[in-house]
Amino acid sequence: MGDGSLVHLTPGEIEAEVRAGVEAAVKRAKTPPLAEDEIEHLVDIYASSARFTGVDIGTEVVLSYDGSGAKTFASRLQDLQMYEQCFAADLVELCHNDYSFKAVKTITAYEAQSMRDAQLALTVPVQYGAMPNLGLYCRPDGPAPNWAELLPLGRFDEARAGQEEAIEFAVTDMVNVGVELAEAGADGIDFDTAGAAGDGDFLATLRAAEALRARYPGFGIEIGMAGEFVLGMHGELEYDGVRLAGLWPREQLRLATKAGAHMFGPAVNVNTGKTAAWNMARACTIVKPCVDEATIPIHMNVGMGVGGVPMTTYNPVDAVSRASRACVDILRLDGL
């Protein structure tokens, strides 16, 4: 299930779950359904009683690990080395536990030193990751008017002005941190959970990516989304003439590419009350048009609570390996 609990279903019941998941995506995201052979393959993956499954030899993809250097086991540097040496990570990410650019900007010099140390110790690419987290720029945490308080009062113009003010602060922080880390030798930067605070959050990310791309043509810039759909907290914000509120992964990808991202990570949220098969079918159906159109690598978010992986801290390996294989086989992803 989407919450990680184990349920017993017959192959017929699993097929019904897959078809219902596809239908839910078509209805909600207005995407084409999966092809019949793709539905059958998903059913085969989820109807297997095997504890573990995997892609065919030769069809493996690049694995990028958000938050891999987060002081989970030992020091951050030792964590990165563990991901490189023990987990066979293709690229790793140095990050701070606060994981927000606003928090990181106060310690950027120390983060840059840590990046330099990591670059001397690791062979795999090391990127730096944090969240745009626009909400931190409004009161009481930041200087901008709190739009979440103003909106329920019907003070829409003030709420929009507050977000516009916050966007300027966020862009400045993201660019400044990005420049410091790039100058310290980072291989790239990961704007993780972009759009978490709505369309203003996504706009700030796109503008920061554009500024960094203009300065560093070969810098890895990854934009990973917070959810499947950009919330219209402002409602009128545009990038390159496109209204941001209400965008689904394919349209998000177009703007991320335009802004200069070299990797894009769509995210489809898990419904914990539905089965893993239902969630995976829905996720694949929503993301497929995005992958089909992409000109840059798509690294779908397939982690706890997104991309068909159950929302639980201790995920069953059968659920993770099925999600991993399903995404690669059905979507032909460039990475996870």
Place this chain on the structure above:
Amino acid sequence: MFAMPIAHSCASGLGGMRAAGDLVARMQMARGMRLGEAKAYVAERLGADPSELSDPVLMNERRGELGLGRLTTFEISHPDEPTAIEAKANIAEVLGLEIPAVRLLEERRHHGSSIE
């Protein structure tokens, strides 16, 4: 932790430094290449087939020959292997790619500290 990174790695990963996953990742990050293009590029540079890039035995040999860095294991020590930054300099050369940490190393070798 066990289920997320390790399950993904075993189910669908290119294998990082066990094979050539880090090299393919570099082409995606630096050049924005999609997977097929990145695999073909790296394979051509290594003199391998794209389908062989996840083969740990073959890639371990190739990495050793080209000095691209290999995983250290307690069964086999490689005291004469390049260090991480030396391996990255070799990777930059083999892939025809500018790696920021290697560029900084070169700059600082000749210009010293930026602190006045």
